[in-house]
Amino acid sequence: MIKTTIAEVHKYVGEEVKIGVWLANKRSSGKIAFLQLRDGTGFIQGVVVKNEVSEEIFQAAKTVTQESSLYVTGVVQKDERSPFGYELNVNGIELIQLATDYPITPKEHGTEFLMDNRHLWLRSKRQHAVMKIRNEIIRSTYEFFNNNGFVKIDPPILTGSAPEGTTELFHTKYFEEDAFLSQSGQLHLEAAAMALGKVFSFGPTFRAEKSKTRRHLIEFWMMEPEMAFTNHEESLVVQEEYAAYIVQSVLKNCQLELNTLGRDLSKLEQIKTPFPRITYDDAVKLLHEKGFDDIQWGDDFGAPHETAIAESYDKPVFIVNYPTGLKPFYMQPHPDRDDVVLCADMIAPEGYGEIIGGSERIHDYDLLKKRLEEHNLPLETYNWYLELRKYGSVPHSGFGLGLERTVAWISGVEHVRETIPFPRLLNRLYP
Secondary structure, rough: OOOOHHHHHHHOOOOEEEEEEEEEEEEOOOOOOEEEEEEOOEEEEEEEHHOOOOHHHHHHHHHHOOOOOEEEEEEEOOOOOOOOOOOEEEEEEEEEEEOOOOOOOOOOOOHHHHHHHHHHHHHHHHHHHHHHHHHHHHHHHHHHHHOOOOOOOOOEEEEEEOOOOOOOOOEEEOOOOEEEOOOOOOOHHHHHHHHHEEEEEEEEEOOOOOOOOOOOOOOOEEEEEEEEEOOOOHHHHHHHHHHHHHHHHHHHOHHHHOOOOOOOOHHHHHOOOOOOEEHHHHHHHHHHHHHOOOOOOOOOOHHHHHHHHOOOOOOOOOOOOHHHOOOOEEEOOOOOOEEEOOOEEEEEOOOOOOEEEEEOOOOOOHHHHEEEEEEEOOOOOOOOHHOOOOOOOOOOEEEEEEEHHHHHHHHHHOOOOHHOOOOEEEEOOOO
């Protein structure tokens, strides 16, 4: 007997296989039962015909309950009607555990109920598809940066300083010292870039931001590269090449999942380099033309503003050169203007907002020290960061991509709470 998985059944057409599965759903008539089976690798329909199996097997097929676990045996058949392309003609059922009163039924449920049962909601076909797309983005991220000479570095999660210099931090005691949960690994990655040239991290970050929008999470994952001897323009090229690469990887390897979610593939097929660019100055003018008279030069853009700007493009757009006052202390000033910095936000199309933020970093010791003082940041806390500018300082740049917003955009789901296995929201720490 061949023991396999749903994802591998294409190798065994016409052969009998055994698969460990859960029953996602079923329907039956007097002479045939259709079992919707899942095993973590995918979903497949199992067909049980009464006159082809024993009475015991057919009764098992009719009485088995939603989310019961079982081993099924059967012959793999091609099925052009199935989105998956195959089905299983079941001839054997071995019950492992009979589930009773499974709370998430095929009927409609409210979002809060589903979030309370997130540990079970993950089993649904839709959530399965989103998690597979998330996994492909992570896989292709490592592939892209490994192929381009980057070294994976893991910055600390417990830190003594704030990269963004904000109050939106989770405070904790580190024995006798104050510590914070990391909101970015950037500062430590800059140190690593001075040792290894091109580095990247991929890990959890935390923002104590009391926001309830569909774009915000309290705990989320970020991909952050830092590159020595790299200016802002060179960094923008890496950013757009990376974003295009992960989109094309999902298109190539997650067609079934994208179709499950009803994603418009034509939108993703357009995501190829180069990406358009617009200055902050021109973005303000564009918003005025679109009726956003309230926005003034020096104001930050909110979700409606980013969406309005993105509507003018069919692929991600860079907004470059934001006012100095809007951005963190470490960003390099524009060479020709003292009121803007060399930075960019990449805004995703279709209303998904900022997915990447990046900049060239200040590499001059005196200027960085001045910026720290202007932001009232304690020099003793940032002394190690300043020392990077004392011992062989070089121009360098980096950026950060928010994984969950990127998953939401590529998969086409509305809210980031569906793009992370167990979301942490303003009002949710369970399950």
